[in-house]
Amino acid sequence: MADAIGITLLGCGIVGGGVVKILSEQRELLQRRSGLSFDLRHIVVRDRSKHSGRNVSTDAAAAIDDPRTQIVVELMGGIAAAGELIERALRLGKPVVTANKSLLAARGRELFSLARKHNTVIAFEASCGGGIPIIDAITRGLVANRIDALLGIVNGTCNVILTRMTKNGWTYQQALAEAQRSGFAEADPTLDVSGRDAAQKLALLASLAFNVTVAEGDIYVEGVDKIQAADIGFARDLGYVIKLLAIAERNAGDRLTLRVHPTLVHRDDVLAEVGDSFNAISIFGHALGHALFYGRGAGQMPTASAVVSDLVDVALGSRAIAFRQQRIYPDSTPAADVLPFEQLESRYYLRLSARDVPGVLADVTAALGRNGISLSAVLQRESNDSQMVPVVITTHLAREGAVRKALAEIDALPTIAPPTVCLRIIDQPKEFAGA
């Protein structure tokens, strides 16, 4: 048996605690399943008084520099301090395992390049999809595929909120408050509910899937914070469920559309069944066809499971081999060629507040028609409120730009109370599209 692999753990919050738990409680299992044993030499924390143990310290630099530290695990989060310590480890040629999607989305290119320069590696399975081995699937299992689309539910907080709104008929505020009470949303939920967290994950996943570098700014982002209970209900009546999807698709000429927004998913779609804090990512490969990966997208032990799988892969040396060979990491790929969002082709869901329905529907359909948008369905209910009547329209495939133009015209009508709600409907990409 080889010597135990020396580990330094930077940060010991929720996920770090899970890693410590696996490394200490599952020594025998890990030994059998990986052939390795790990020695947690240093746990670096900010406040020593909250932690016990001889291996706990506050001196990150000394822990990283310790010659017996062979792998550095960064679970502190944030950009500046974490980035500096990761750089320190890489400069010493020590591999880094991290779950820090914000850092990689912001500075991935530079850090991967540094790792390559020092003949080492960054592993980041835990940064996307929690415990789901999705990075591994894209970079290894699907290595023989030209990936044509990648889309899914990658933010557990938003999925908890939308699931509660759908199942319990709650408002966004009710669902958010409940998610905060039950630990699924932070006190400041902005990063999650704005869609930014999902966009950072999509930047990483799409970079690896499409062999290009995707920056967070390449991605069109809408969050869940403006979703109204009425739209969840109308969507259901039309046969859809509203999910926050992260979507990357290859279009003609290898141009990508990249977007995170609330999306109407048909109730027969597997993604419609993905509830609560679960994540699920669909991938369409030219050879594989449609595949889907489902599991806990967050939480202590699922995320720790991904961190430890990275630790094993790095310790075995196989991650470094792949990193050296594969030209899919952001330091080795060109910037993504992104289709301007106005050119997106999608189906749309529109909900208008109309004052006088018979007259207004003619005006609305005229505005849509002028912009080349054809209707798929119209849903209008009898209303007790004689002032404002909701009218729901779904469209066939249309251009985002045309829809925006039509919406501006519609919202200017005297019979409409703006703003008209506009959501996108997704049809599953076709399998074997260009195979």
Add this chain to the structure above:
Amino acid sequence: MADAIGITLLGCGIVGGGVVKILSEQRELLQRRSGLSFDLRHIVVRDRSKHSGRNVSTDAAAAIDDPRTQIVVELMGGIAAAGELIERALRLGKPVVTANKSLLAARGRELFSLARKHNTVIAFEASCGGGIPIIDAITRGLVANRIDALLGIVNGTCNVILTRMTKNGWTYQQALAEAQRSGFAEADPTLDVSGRDAAQKLALLASLAFNVTVAEGDIYVEGVDKIQAADIGFARDLGYVIKLLAIAERNAGDRLTLRVHPTLVHRDDVLAEVGDSFNAISIFGHALGHALFYGRGAGQMPTASAVVSDLVDVALGSRAIAFRQQRIYPDSTPAADVLPFEQLESRYYLRLSARDVPGVLADVTAALGRNGISLSAVLQRESNDSQMVPVVITTHLAREGAVRKALAEIDALPTIAPPTVCLRIIDQPKEFAGA
């Protein structure tokens, strides 16, 4: 750039053709995504007249022995000849990539041992779940998990048949005939519809998941060939869909239950949504919780996708590293400790043909009660046929042995037309059961 990796392909049928297609048409993609290029030196076929190309031959031994052959891909199928050629390659220290689940289920222990002796490796991602990278997920992504359950749909043919029966109200014979016409079932469908193919895959998957050696004979097997349209209908009325599931679960004392049989799955379960030739495998890990892997379980290009991903992993050397280190392959693990099937705890679906309902229901419930089985639901419809009335009963958790005893008593009643149909109902295993 390193030299191209020399490949010998044994067998060039459907899947072999897909591998040739990927290696020839996706050279540039493979080069970028793996850093490797492959040289298909030999394609060995039985009948040379059906194939063209300078690299086609009928001499497998010579092709394997060719010093420029660095990896052997076995896609001929069958046991005897394939086994012999794989042994030949392993004895030369050449890694083998295979999709041959029958061979590995029958002779895995011996072949893995031979590979180890000659310091080489067998990769077999394509043997289970078609293009889904499920072997990789179990052996790498979930390496830090004590796996508590693995269950899923692993045979595309059976799933096509059951999907058509469910959606179209067809009989088994109608659905089988249609599956044969559309290429989803073989002319002799026995291996698939009997459940044996699923059992061979379960033997492989469970071996890796539970760190034990599972033999095909350890697995209780029922196929889909006795499923009647009436049961699909009653199941639907009760809120269930019938699927052929392969199930491996860890019980108290680490004893495993291993089984393949038609199973009533609740319609809210993700597995219920898996239709047509898709496969899906749920895994419950002590840290990860519930994860599910979904995709095309068969077909030319999905399976070829898995073969080529193995080729890349083997050529990079990472598969050999893992194989050397991990003590999870059948040559390094003890035989599974299998719970006798009579001790299985499950819920059950029973459909009786009763002559005289008021009287008979008392007799039937008495027989169940005598064996300690309590009822969950009873479904009985008005019938035009005054002779025979179907009565459907679902039970709470009961022992298989007790149910069999009760069924023998029920089928002996003068008011019952035997045999009573008996199917098992599954509730999803609990996440984090013993965590």
